[in-house]
Amino acid sequence: MISEQPANPKLRVGAGVAVGVTEAMIHEVVHAFYARVRIDPDLGPIFGRVLGDDWSQHLAKLCDFWSSVLLRTARYEGSPMVAHVAVGGIEAKHFARWLELFHETVRRLCPADAAALFVARSELIAQSLKLGIAVSRGEFPPVESP
Secondary structure, three states: OOOOOOOOOOOOOOHHHHOOOOHHHHHHHHHHHHHHHHHOOOOHHHHHHHHOOOOHHHHHHHHHHHHHHHHOOOOOOOOHHHHHHHHOOOOHHHHHHHHHHHHHHHHHHOOHHHHHHHHHHHHHHHHHHHHHHHHHOOOOOOOOOO
């Protein structure tokens, strides 16, 4: 039996829909999280060096990114790996801090199931970026288990 195609083939449904993730939630998470990143003594200077004082485009791009990851909207256009490799100076400790702040933010702002999904995806993204950056430097770290 052939399954029916959705009436709108561009309509995508990501895992976030099932746990109540909305565009408004993504916006709130991204903006609250990066407000913390801006003032963090370890992460703030890295982002400040790249973004300066104008975060508006970056925040909009990150909302598109998380919308694409969690809701499968396909709005994000970019290459996170290329962008992070180009920054330079990013180390494993920065990813650990990024995850710590991100996890705290989503757990504070989101219902438990939505927070768990944000956390799971953020950990996969961080692991991928850490490995990609290491490989770009000619380093081959051991793969960490989740």
